[in-house]
Amino acid sequence: MIIVVTGTGTDVGKTVATAAVAAVLSGRGHTVLPVKPVQTGEPEGRGDVVSVERLTGLRGVELARYPEPLAPNIAARRAGMPQVDRADLVARIRALDGPDRIVLVEGAGGLLVRLADDLTIADVAADLDAPLLVVTSLGLGSLNAAELTVSAARARGLHVLGLIGGSLPAEPDLATRENLAELPRVTGVRLLGCLPESAGTLDRQEFGESARRTLDLRDVP
Secondary structure, three states, rough: OOEEEEEOOOOOHHHHHHHHHHHOOOHOOEEEEEOOOOOOOOOOOOOOOHHHHHHHHHOOEEEOOEOOOOOOHHHHHHOOOOOOOHHHHHHHHHHHOOOOEEEEEEEEOOOOOOOEEEEEHHHHHHHHOEEEEEEEEEOOHHHHHHHHHHHHHOOOOOOOEEEEEEEEEOOHHHHHHEEEEEEEHHOOOOOOEEEEEHHOOOOHHHHHHHHHHHOOOOOOO
16 A cells, blocks of 8 residues: 655655654554655755654665755756656556555655656655645644645545644644644544654654554554
């Protein structure tokens, strides 16, 4: 099974959320493979796949990378490097799937960020017939971003499995507290849990325990 993890924007906690989902599912006995189709803005030896491995112990696969921290199509253009090809990228991800395996594909930025001039992670999900997990911010402005993301996904025929709050402060402000109840209402999608803002700093054992305590993934997959 392939699941695509996207976000309502950049820096909403997609990588930590991907790691948390991987930790919960692997703890159930599933074989989980984290995949990053396109990494930007990180030196060799660093990146989202490395972060997920640090938090979970699960080795992932990175399919392409560009040096500058920009949308992948722009980063490729500025570096004079070829952009990823839609058919090739989809085929490579599909080839990683297999019996009793869950492939977690972490997008770049939000749902409609361009991986190539003619390609978004929404297109990849559609081609793979893969459901989405949407990682959302929780503070002021999050309701609009979450509703837009879910609406855009549904307009493309994509199934959204649920929302995950990417970073919940220890002392949430008023907007955050209200948004926890409003997010499911305005999107029509279940909030599967909210990861504490410190989750990415935990060691592997603590992170796994936190993920299992925080996320309700009974319907995933």
